[in-house]
Amino acid sequence: MSFAGVSIINYSDVTGYSIEVSAASGYHLLVVRGYSRTKYYASGTVIRSRLFKVGGHRWCIQYFPEGNAAECAGSVSFFLALLDENVTEPLKMQYDFSFVDELEKQDPAYIRANEPHGFSSSHPCWGYDGLIKRDALEKSKHFNKDCFTIRCDLVIATTVDISIKVPPSTIxxxxxxxxxxxxxxxxxxxxxxxxxxxxxxxxxxxxxxxxxxxxxxxxxxxxxxxxxxxxxxxxxxxxxxxxxxxxxxxxxxxxxxxxxxxxxxxxxxxxxxxxxxxxxxxxxxxxxxxxxxxxxxxxxxxxxxxxxxxxxxxxxxxxxxxxxxxxxxxxxxxxxxxxxxxxxxxxxxxxxxxxxxxx
Structure with a gap:
């Protein structure tokens, strides 16, 4: 996976930088600092990452500190959003959100095993209504000094069924x-x-x-x-x-x-x-x-x-x-x-x- 940059959320301000990745896969880091100042936002309130490019398309991560809807209150929600306009044919993508230290979830084979979702102008966002409960997040090893980091991996799915599996390089x-x-x-x-x-x-x-x-x-x-x-x-x-x-x-x-x-x-x-x-x-x-x-x-x-x-x-x-x-x-x-x-x-x-x- 190619590194596509980092976004740093400080309360409502978002800083960082992005790297344009022309390859069909990449990942972007979202660092949430000062989490305690955002967790009491109303349900549906969204903070967006900086724009980044993977596979020739523009993307951003949507972070909902109090869930993306009332029924998700008490959880944090994350969505991947396609920012390109006039995309009529669904763009098949495989993606996943993980904490930065969850290395097993960031293996390319793990991402490609996920079900592809169709991103288009009429349906630009896919993600998790409740990635983790807030109280579980605050007690987890991923949470440190009022801060945590989410990694979003995304891969443009292929429709070709390759029957011969090439083993990974061991050089x-x-x-x-x-x-x-x-x-x-x-x-x-x-x-x-x-x-x-x-x-x-x-x-x-x-x-x-x-x-x-x-x-x-x-x-x-x-x-x-x-x-x-x-x-x-x-x-x-x-x-x-x-x-x-x-x-x-x-x-x-x-x-x-x-x-x-x-x-x-x-x-x-x-x-x-x-x-x-x-x-x-x-x-x-x-x-x-x-x-x-x-x-x-x-x-x-x-x-x-x-x-x-x-x-x-x-x-x-x-x-x-x-x-x-x-x-x-x-x-x-x-x-x-x-x-x-x-x-x-x-x-x-x-x-x-x-x-x-x-x-």
Missing amino acids: HQHINDLLLSKEGTDVTFSVGSETFVAHRCVLVARSTVFKAQLFGPMKEGVVASVVQIQDMEAKVFRALLSFVYTDSLPDTEVDMGEGKKGGEEALWLQHLLAATDRYDLQRLKVLCEEKLCKHIDVKSVKTIFTIAERHNCCGLKEVCLEFLKAPAILKEITAADVFDDIIRTCPFLLKELIGKFAF
Whole structure:
């Protein structure tokens, strides 16, 4: 599934950004912040996500904090809405809503097993009248600090009945098994107090920086010796190495208790993002940006914006600016004296924020 952007709901304000996905499948994230301020809305009150595009069509997510009708009161409702006009022939779509940590529901095979629904101008919306009861949501693991994140996956259904099922690719698992078994490794890295062994050919195939370091003019200096990695934590290099072999973001290495887990994860992601720039791993960089979007709040926005500016993360910068320009957020920042800190230590953020208000 291709990432189609993120929408962040702060009370009635909606910020975020979208990525146009030309493929026939994709997903959009809806982050609900300040949930407690929306749960007493009247039944039928809707908050819409930002517009996003998947498969050449325009979509949005409709969030009903108190259900989409009186009979759904006490529940939260979610609908996927087609925004294209003059669609007379129903567009067959398979879709599902899940909480962002429900990975088993986000497998493409799981989505494609759902019954297709016909979206058209006369019937543009399909969804769940009551995805979950409010009291169950508030007690669930998906709810944290008055916030939760919904993922909407959608696939344009095919009418072709394919009888031969092609198994999913396992090449990433096979290559990762090489790293785990340490068989055939031919280069050693020293990071802090830890050492890591890897395969020179895999590294140079994935990173131009590793290629220059291991196959370039200075390769003789690292063939028989241990490569020293400075200014990087071992857990960050371990994550970077895992991505090189699997092409996916590894699990967060957080040692703190649940109360500090969010802050520790954000810090780990910031260090990992810096490492992606250092070794020119652009896909991992975008994955870090996507994850960091979920950690933007009043206390962290300045730091995350600074990281985005330093490493040329345009999408992450845009989400920070959209978050800051919301009237409710500006009021909270001013009251907390965070604005004075931004003026003193991060004037370029203030300059870009003013530019936002000019348009």
